[in-house]
Amino acid sequence: MKKEGIGGYLYLAFIGLALAVMGGFFVFVLGRGYIRAKETQEWSSYPAVVVVSEVGDRQIGKAKEYRHKLVYEYRVDGKFYRGDRLKRRENPYLKKKNKIEPSIEKFPVGSRVAAFVNPNDPTEVLIEHETKAPGYSIWFPALFLLGGLVVLFRALFKLSHRVGA
Numbered sequence: 001m002k003k004e005g006i007g008g009y010l011y012l013a014f015i016g017l018a019l020a021v022m023g024g025f026f027v028f029v030l031g032r033g034y035i036r037a038k039e040t041q042e043w044s045s046y047p048a049v050v051v052v053s054e055v056g057d058r059q060i061g062k063a064k065e066y067r068h069k070l071v072y073e074y075r076v077d078g079k080f081y082r083g084d085r086l087k088r089r090e091n092p093y094l095k096k097k098n099k100i101e102p103s104i105e106k107f108p109v110g111s112r113v114a115a116f117v118n119p120n121d122p123t124e125v126l127i128e129h130e131t132k133a134p135g136y137s138i139w140f141p142a143l144f145l146l147g148g149l150v151v152l153f154r155a156l157f158k159l160s161h162r163v164g165a
Contacts, residue, residue: 050112
């Protein structure tokens with residue numbers, strides 16, 4: 001039984017496992033983003049009216065941050081609801097006020113918009129869909145996942161022959 005020279009194979013197996021885990025994590029994150037974006041595009045749209053559209057701010061320490069303070073009203077099955085999200089995620093805080101202004105101009109108070117409502121929860125609503133770009137770039141981390149698995153299994157295969165198991 002030859003047990004010498006197995007350190008290199010163990011090292012390769014570890015490297016392969018690390019690559020596969022990192023690639024798998026990013027495949028999961030990008031896949032989840034794509035699925036969530038695709039899901040909202042299947043939601044029904046309802047007419048909504050913007051009732052608040054202004055710059056909101058907060059101060060943490062010395063830095064001031066700004067975001068689009070947005071509220072719109074919509075009706076589903078005879079019940080009125082209010083939404084405050086532009087996209088599925090909360091409206092982000094940004095350091096520069098001028099980055100918020102185009103969004104405020106796009107959705108002035110009184111404007112009519114289409115509200116995309118989750119059929120399972122009418123309180124979950126958005127007026128702009130997320131991009132499906134994560135799904136189009138999933139191939140890159142998938143290369144790391146597959147490459148890492150190949151390195152891992154080849155190292156384990158050679159290690160098993162080296163040890164004689």
